[in-house]
Amino acid sequence: MGANESGYIGQSLRRKEDRRFLTGAGQYTDDVTLPHQTHAYFLRSPHAHARIRSIDTSKAAKAPGVVAIYTGADLEGVGGLPCGWLITSVDGTPMKEPPHPVLAKGKVRHVGDQVALVVAETRIQAKDAAELIEVDYDVLPAVTHPVDALAPGAPQIHDEAPGNHCYTWALGDKAAVDAAFAKAAHVTKLDLVNNRLIPNAIEPRAAVASHSASDDSYTLYVTSQNPHVERLLMAAFVLGLPEHKLRVIAPDVGGGFGSKIYLYAEETALVWASKRVGRPIKWVAERSESFLTDAHGRDHVTHAELALDKDGKFLAMRVNTTAAMGAYLSTFASCIPTILYATLLAGQYTTPAIHCEVKAAFTNTAPVDAYRGAGRPEATYVVERIVRQAGVEMGIAQDEIRRRNFIRSFPYQTPVALTYDTGNYDATLDGANELADVKGFAARKAEAAKRGKLRGLGYSSYIEACGLAPSNIAGALGARAGLFEAGQVRVNPTGSVTVFTGSHSHGQGHETTFAQIVATRLGIPVDNVDVVHGDTGRIAFGMGTYGSRSLAVGGTAIVKALDKIVGKGKKIAAHLLEAAESDIEFADGKFTVAGTDRSKTFGEIALTAYVPHNYPLDKLEPGLDETAFYDPTNFTYPAGTHICEVEIDPDTGVVQVVKFSACDDFGNIVNPMIVEGQVHGGLTQGIGQALLEGCIYDRESGQLLTGSYMDYAMPRADDVPSYQVSTRVTPCTVNPLGTKGCGEAGAIGSPPALINAVLDALAPAGVTKLDMPATPHRVWQAIQSAKAAS
Amino acid sequence: MYAVEYQKAKSAADASGLIAKSGGRALAGGQSLIGAMKLRLAQPGTLVDLAGIPELAGIRVESGTLSIGAMTRHADVAGSADVKRTIPALAALAEGIGDRQVRNMGTIGGSLANNDPAADWPAAVLALGATVITHQRRIGASDFFKGMYETALAADEIITAVSFPVPRKAAYVKFPNPASRFALVGVFVAQLADGSARVAVTGAAPSVFRAASVEAALAKAFTPDAAKAAHVDAAGLSSDLHASAAYRAHLIPVIAARAVAAA
Numbered sequence A: 001m002g003a004n005e006s007g008y009i010g011q012s013l014r015r016k017e018d019r020r021f022l023t024g025a026g027q028y029t030d031d032v033t034l035p036h037q038t039h040a041y042f043l044r045s046p047h048a049h050a051r052i053r054s055i056d057t058s059k060a061a062k063a064p065g066v067v068a069i070y071t072g073a074d075l076e077g078v079g080g081l082p083c084g085w086l087i088t089s090v091d092g093t094p095m096k097e098p099p100h101p102v103l104a105k106g107k108v109r110h111v112g113d114q115v116a117l118v119v120a121e122t123r124i125q126a127k128d129a130a131e132l133i134e135v136d137y138d139v140l141p142a143v144t145h146p147v148d149a150l151a152p153g154a155p156q157i158h159d160e161a162p163g164n165h166c167y168t169w170a171l172g173d174k175a176a177v178d179a180a181f182a183k184a185a186h187v188t189k190l191d192l193v194n195n196r197l198i199p200n201a202i203e204p205r206a207a208v209a210s211h212s213a214s215d216d217s218y219t220l221y222v223t224s225q226n227p228h229v230e231r232l233l234m235a236a237f238v239l240g241l242p243e244h245k246l247r248v249i250a251p252d253v254g255g256g257f258g259s260k261i262y263l264y265a266e267e268t269a270l271v272w273a274s275k276r277v278g279r280p281i282k283w284v285a286e287r288s289e290s291f292l293t294d295a296h297g298r299d300h301v302t303h304a305e306l307a308l309d310k311d312g313k314f315l316a317m318r319v320n321t322t323a324a325m326g327a328y329l330s331t332f333a334s335c336i337p338t339i340l341y342a343t344l345l346a347g348q349y350t351t352p353a354i355h356c357e358v359k360a361a362f363t364n365t366a367p368v369d370a371y372r373g374a375g376r377p378e379a380t381y382v383v384e385r386i387v388r389q390a391g392v393e394m395g396i397a398q399d400e401i402r403r404r405n406f407i408r409s410f411p412y413q414t415p416v417a418l419t420y421d422t423g424n425y426d427a428t429l430d431g432a433n434e435l436a437d438v439k440g441f442a443a444r445k446a447e448a449a450k451r452g453k454l455r456g457l458g459y460s461s462y463i464e465a466c467g468l469a470p471s472n473i474a475g476a477l478g479a480r481a482g483l484f485e486a487g488q489v490r491v492n493p494t495g496s497v498t499v500f501t502g503s504h505s506h507g508q509g510h511e512t513t514f515a516q517i518v519a520t521r522l523g524i525p526v527d528n529v530d531v532v533h534g535d536t537g538r539i540a541f542g543m544g545t546y547g548s549r550s551l552a553v554g555g556t557a558i559v560k561a562l563d564k565i566v567g568k569g570k571k572i573a574a575h576l577l578e579a580a581e582s583d584i585e586f587a588d589g590k591f592t593v594a595g596t597d598r599s600k601t602f603g604e605i606a607l608t609a610y611v612p613h614n615y616p617l618d619k620l621e622p623g624l625d626e627t628a629f630y631d632p633t634n635f636t637y638p639a640g641t642h643i644c645e646v647e648i649d650p651d652t653g654v655v656q657v658v659k660f661s662a663c664d665d666f667g668n669i670v671n672p673m674i675v676e677g678q679v680h681g682g683l684t685q686g687i688g689q690a691l692l693e694g695c696i697y698d699r700e701s702g703q704l705l706t707g708s709y710m711d712y713a714m715p716r717a718d719d720v721p722s723y724q725v726s727t728r729v730t731p732c733t734v735n736p737l738g739t740k741g742c743g744e745a746g747a748i749g750s751p752p753a754l755i756n757a758v759l760d761a762l763a764p765a766g767v768t769k770l771d772m773p774a775t776p777h778r779v780w781q782a783i784q785s786a787k788a789a790s
Numbered sequence B: 001m002y003a004v005e006y007q008k009a010k011s012a013a014d015a016s017g018l019i020a021k022s023g024g025r026a027l028a029g030g031q032s033l034i035g036a037m038k039l040r041l042a043q044p045g046t047l048v049d050l051a052g053i054p055e056l057a058g059i060r061v062e063s064g065t066l067s068i069g070a071m072t073r074h075a076d077v078a079g080s081a082d083v084k085r086t087i088p089a090l091a092a093l094a095e096g097i098g099d100r101q102v103r104n105m106g107t108i109g110g111s112l113a114n115n116d117p118a119a120d121w122p123a124a125v126l127a128l129g130a131t132v133i134t135h136q137r138r139i140g141a142s143d144f145f146k147g148m149y150e151t152a153l154a155a156d157e158i159i160t161a162v163s164f165p166v167p168r169k170a171a172y173v174k175f176p177n178p179a180s181r182f183a184l185v186g187v188f189v190a191q192l193a194d195g196s197a198r199v200a201v202t203g204a205a206p207s208v209f210r211a212a213s214v215e216a217a218l219a220k221a222f223t224p225d226a227a228k229a230a231h232v233d234a235a236g237l238s239s240d241l242h243a244s245a246a247y248r249a250h251l252i253p254v255i256a257a258r259a260v261a262a263a
């Protein structure tokens, strides 16, 4: 495909990466096989909570093929896994950060907690040997539910966190909220559960670690969304290695959704052990291990109240949330139900006063951390469910109650710390109404009723904060890292370009989108641009891919590097064309002396930079290779309206999503096809949460009851409708690309739209309360309880 | 999976002998057994492969009965013109098992020998009053299913075929578990050649069973309304993450009515 006036921007180019993925030529971590490689298996706790009296590895050590066995006692001098965000409690005390050992020390705290590492010649031998390890456990009572965990007398998980309390954090003006509630004409109250989810990336976590004796350095291949952060945390905080001695490579990665952001124990143990063993070690999680040990998402219990005046204008909102952290603090666990949650409670509305208090609890479960949307789906679920209920209670139509409260002047300072730069919420609501054919809904509902079916329509007008983040703001809020991004543009002598980005791609299509930007800006064919990511040995630095930040932050870093390339190119062109640098213009791949037809092509400039025979060597270095770091000045604020239409079979409780319409504002769009794909994936994940998925631990034993696909329901193609999607554009004012981010919006907007639709459909049956997921059993039970109550 | 010996049998009797000698297990499509072995829940020392044994193959129609060889894959049942002509409900049932890969490998004999509480085939066998034929004897449907994963088969007994009497009409409707898509409640209804109504339910209890109250209702009138009006007691039904016993009891007549409508 060729470039038009705006170059490749706005064109649905086929993804460069698809050929290798679709033909099986992708190179994933498990495809890496190093000479003399050994294999690892982790012995894991079968108990949710137990003291380890003793571990006897003597029989296992003699098993065939065993190379080495390590337990917590062997990891002398190895630190615990760190948490990257410090949250401070309302009383001024820092959050409780109990140790997170790489291999259990003294105690296990969730089913799947890693107890021993067995290294053997083959994976099966390692697993066989692990069965011979004798662990004497003193089983303790367990607690898996965050509210139970904070109740008096709950089993104590960490000595360092009395009452399993991690922190109590708050945001907003409580006095203003109380005052507004006192004069409200109407108050809507709602209790909600945001169900715990298991990420289920198609590629399980995996690692291959090796040590080079010649220079005492390590190489780690790992399924990571952010190899530089992984290196920083592992080298500096856990293993005490200088960073230049550890190279982290995240090759093709088969999905992350957040779960591959974090530093995990397994790859850390592997790097540590690779030197002791003196041979490379590979570990690939079995699917059961993914269920048990990938960081989970969500798991909130919330009470919310909304105060309204007599016209349905929101006066104030009050939110109390209890959030599960799991057994240990995962890398970003603490900031998800706080910084990325409470700050979004204004939604698209002018609610003048908001107060949110969050209590975080340790539980005997897998750690909980960011999962597609991370905090923002939880916030949107609270806001959009309570807005629906307020509309129902006050007899105001669902689109009308939203319109009455929309923010319309920008920039807008919310009462929960964020400043929205731009947006047009009426436009996306109108767009969604159109897509959803809301006008025709009454007729469809009547037709369904004739067939004995209940139809319902649900709205969700979401906003999210992407493009994480201004480092200074993040730092003030407790972040222990910066959140900039790095980009390098290397122009090769013959004019082709290699781009190095800190934004890892694991399904997002960066290799295409970023190439489109570079090719457009330099006026060269897109096939002349290759994008490299995922290797600390090749890329200057990177904070990685999460929070829909890649284009807004990583893309902007590349743009900044391109500006430097063009700037230097102008200098070279000025020399060649014997003109003043200020007279050189760059457009369509040509450096031209303004007002003349004298010009040099981009290729000529590139060649001159590398063959500097006629070159201002006294003023300028040869070569054409520039790096830029970009730290954003604000978040970006994608927003939109999603409308879900469901049909329910009251005989069985089955909810069918018959129509799903999403009108989103992602700012400027580089590749519409990729954006649409991101929306489809996000919607499907959100529908999965609302309709099917739910991680369930036994409340007594702490065993994971949904530990396989036999019991954990992932959305399949026939669970979702053919989506209706469209976009409206208000260019983002924060970055030069005018882009906001699209990776999580689908998963953020859709759950409340779906549940609101189900509640709308069930209203005639008297149902007013329903938690996710809306499984047939749960919907049927809700209908029965409503019948019994009436 | 633990290391395992692999042997290939030439006949049903040979397979039985190899199993008796080794203490091993028969391997059909492997769609239940191999998965259990990978999870180390099953650990046979020897697998005796039944693939390619001529007497376990083939679909035959003979005077009022449809006979399906034990090693017939679900996909082959689903695609068989003979099955579609005689008992189309069986082709539809087979088409609804698992996914394409599972249907291409899994067999009717393996499914019956396994007797998973939520498997589909047991409902058809019990509702139609089929006969399970082994290399030693013929076992009536009502004597075959003994409980959760339990059958009347001896450890070294090989199913060779299943013989279904052709009914007047029949249909199977599965209400799937949203996660596994095995039956949360699966109901096979049939009006047999003698006019009697038989209703077998899978997924709802530790083993497949006949729903007497629904059968009684259908004996009076073989109509969806009659089935739906029947009352099924929740006692003895399974309660788990996905459905309470009360929900399953409610679903049985609802799904039975849909099956009657489809028959």
Ligand SMILES: Cc1cc2nc3c(=O)[nH]c(=O)nc-3n(C[C@H](O)[C@H](O)[C@H](O)COP(=O)(O)OP(=O)(O)OC[C@H]3O[C@@H](n4cnc5c(N)ncnc54)[C@H](O)[C@@H]3O)c2cc1C
Binding pocket: B025, B026, B027, B028, B029, B030, B031, B032, B033, B034, B035, B050, B070, B071, B096, B097, B098, B099, B102, B105, B106, B107, B108, B109, B110, B111, B113, B114, B116, B118, B119, B120, B121, B153, B157, B158, B159, B160, B181, B182, B183
């Ligand atoms: C993803 C998935 C989804 C599935 N979904 C469904 C579903 O929706 N509905 C459903 O009913 N089933 C389902 N199944 C199970 C599937 O139908 C299996 O094929 C079946 O249960 C077992 O048949 P098999 O031929 O694979 O037997 P195997 O797994 O090879 O053997 C199962 C057991 O039967 C024994 N056995 C096998 N053949 C004989 C024989 N001829 N005589 C004596 N013993 C024998 C074996 O020794 C073993 O103990 C699913 C399976 C999978 C993996």
